[in-house]
Amino acid sequence: MSTYILTSMFENGFGNEVSKIFHQKIKDRNKFAFVASEFEKIPEKTDKYFRFFLAMFEECGIHFKEAYVVDGRMTAEEAQRAVSEADVIWLSGGDTPTQFNYLKNYGLDNVIKQHKGVIIGMSAGTINLAETAICTLSCGHYKQEIYKGLGCVNVSVEPHFVIDNVSDELLELSQKYIIYGLCDESIIICTDEEIEFVGEVYKISDGIIEKL
DSSP states (O other): OOEEEEEOOOSSOOHHHHHHHHHHHOOOOSEEEEEOSOSSSOHHHHHHHHHHHHHHHHHTTOOOSEEEEESTTSOHHHHHHHHHTOSEEEEOOSOHHHHHHHHHHTTHHHHHHHOOSEEEEETHHHHHTBSEEEEOTTTTOSSOEEEEOOOSBSOEEEESOOTTOOOHHHHHHTTTSOEEEEOTTOEEEEOSSOEEEESSEEEEETTEEEEO
């Protein structure tokens, strides 16, 4: 069974509740794959965030025997093998459509969909895990884009959600789509059996915002 953990951002570590959940969900800790959002450019930025989040795991007592970045420094075949062998896959933040295109071009979309371990999305990675990926201007995208995502979860997320700054764009989109506003430091856990909301998460539907 796959476990999907949707996240927005952690500026100051995972926090006690999220750390406890990671300990519960991440049983196998052999290999950790950090999948970039930009495969061909800014490798130094990718490596910086890889170290940043790997340190958060170590700070809360989760240590992987092997951890590596998956980006254009690997061939498509190497990337597919690295992701399929990982116990934990981290889909990083960045430009959402750019990441999605790289996942498809490297053949990682099907590998991720078939994976039975723990898959953690952050921001762009969270959006791309959805059946319907909704990229809004309010979330910092260059243009509004809506496309068929990886289809791992039936939850469309607006990361970095701030309840005091809800855009008209988001309310308008909610007339057609159910969108979950995910605040930083909060998570959504999706398994075959259930969806669990931890922290500050809002359901936005038909222009109505409901705290979960």
